[in-house]
Amino acid sequence: MVPAHGGRAAQPVYRPILASHRRGELEALNHVDPAAAPLLAPILEISAADRSTMDVIRRLPGGLLPAVDVTDLPDTELVRWGVPLMPVIGLAESDRRLVAHGAAAREYARRALIRLRAARDRAGPDASTTAVERIWRFTGLAPEQCDLLVDAGDVCCAADVRVAEPRVRRLLGWARRHGWRSVTVAAGGMPPTLSRLPSDEPVRLDRWDWQLWRRLTDTAVDYGDYGVGPATPGNGDPGDRLPTVRYTADGGWWVYRWSRRGGRGDDRFADLCRTLVSAPHWPSTGASFSWGDHELLRRARRGAGAGSAANWTAWSTSHHLAHVLAALTRPDGETAPGWVPPQRGRSPR
Numbered sequence: 001m002v003p004a005h006g007g008r009a010a011q012p013v014y015r016p017i018l019a020s021h022r023r024g025e026l027e028a029l030n031h032v033d034p035a036a037a038p039l040l041a042p043i044l045e046i047s048a049a050d051r052s053t054m055d056v057i058r059r060l061p062g063g064l065l066p067a068v069d070v071t072d073l074p075d076t077e078l079v080r081w082g083v084p085l086m087p088v089i090g091l092a093e094s095d096r097r098l099v100a101h102g103a104a105a106r107e108y109a110r111r112a113l114i115r116l117r118a119a120r121d122r123a124g125p126d127a128s129t130t131a132v133e134r135i136w137r138f139t140g141l142a143p144e145q146c147d148l149l150v151d152a153g154d155v156c157c158a159a160d161v162r163v164a165e166p167r168v169r170r171l172l173g174w175a176r177r178h179g180w181r182s183v184t185v186a187a188g189g190m191p192p193t194l195s196r197l198p199s200d201e202p203v204r205l206d207r208w209d210w211q212l213w214r215r216l217t218d219t220a221v222d223y224g225d226y227g228v229g230p231a232t233p234g235n236g237d238p239g240d241r242l243p244t245v246r247y248t249a250d251g252g253w254w255v256y257r258w259s260r261r262g263g264r265g266d267d268r269f270a271d272l273c274r275t276l277v278s279a280p281h282w283p284s285t286g287a288s289f290s291w292g293d294h295e296l297l298r299r300a301r302r303g304a305g306a307g308s309a310a311n312w313t314a315w316s317t318s319h320h321l322a323h324v325l326a327a328l329t330r331p332d333g334e335t336a337p338g339w340v341p342p343q344r345g346r347s348p349r
Contacts, residue, residue: 012328013041015067015149015184015224016321021047022229024313026056029064031291031318036325037063043088043113043149043186043224045069057083067113067147078104088113088149091121091131095138102139111181112139113147118167125174132178143179149224150175152187154231155208165215172219186224187212188231190246190253199242199257202279206252223328228253228316243269244312245296248320249281250327269306273299292318 018025029042044066046053057066069088070076077100078087086109087101105112114135116128123131136143150171152164168185175183189209197203209225228246245256258272276282277300283289287297292315298304307315 013039013222014324014328015041015043015186016227017043017186017224018227019045020053022313023310025227025317027314028317028321030059032061034061037061039325043067047072065109079107084108086111086113088115089135090115098135098138102141105141111145112141113149115149115151118150118152118171128174144181146181148175148180148183150185155187155189155212156191161208161212164212182222184222184224185213185216188226190228190230192230192232194255197255197257200260202254202256204252204254228320243272243306246316248323254281266306270299270302290318290322
């Protein structure tokens, strides 16, 4: 389990950033394999503190302690939600909000996650240190009670990776000065729009966020991403109504956008799923790989209807979470060792 009350987290830890406004992403968390929960630490971006969002958080499987980012909500005090969670704190939070986040951290997890956006928070190392010391002072938390998230934002091509890598490395060099509980680098590799892609054939897209992290394995940071969604705020393609599945594979996504087989949505989606389950990237374990794979196979066999855009997102996200966790834990020597903070009395590395 990701410890809720102090202690070091198990390694490796995967931190997917999931958005409440993209319906389906949070639903996928309710179907996570309990055996995988100890390695999963989701970060939830909440755009509206409505009842449905609260219900989703309350239904999360035991062992999942979500970090909740309410930057888009004014004057929200997480301690009043009555739900075990960890606050996400930005460098520019007001003094009042820092105090409220500190109260939530002490109530539920005795921990917080500090989110540093690589493209936006571009102050020098001394200014960044001043900012995090202010956070620790107003929240009443110590550095070892805080996880650091270095958010690289969108990396949707090779050029983005080349620009992001040195910037992230500079931030990680600064992070070594402090005794963080853990450090994660996250990025989003999914393009903000898919409507320009061909339909009725699977299209492979590189997972540039994964490639960025692979180039940083020497730094021993944890991996985070934006699931199957883009890092850019928004809701994808509001005008694109085609049945769509974003299916994660090694180093890439296979995007299925289907319009064939006439106008009936059930027929189109069944054809999409039949194509998917016969593809080489369909897992050898089939429907048992994840809840999402189970639901997709049911549609391939016409055992259920096509569902909605929220369902397609939920099934895609479910498979993605399972695929990333499997990749991070497979014994092939590819994963990095866990972040080791500088020991007290020693110079940081």
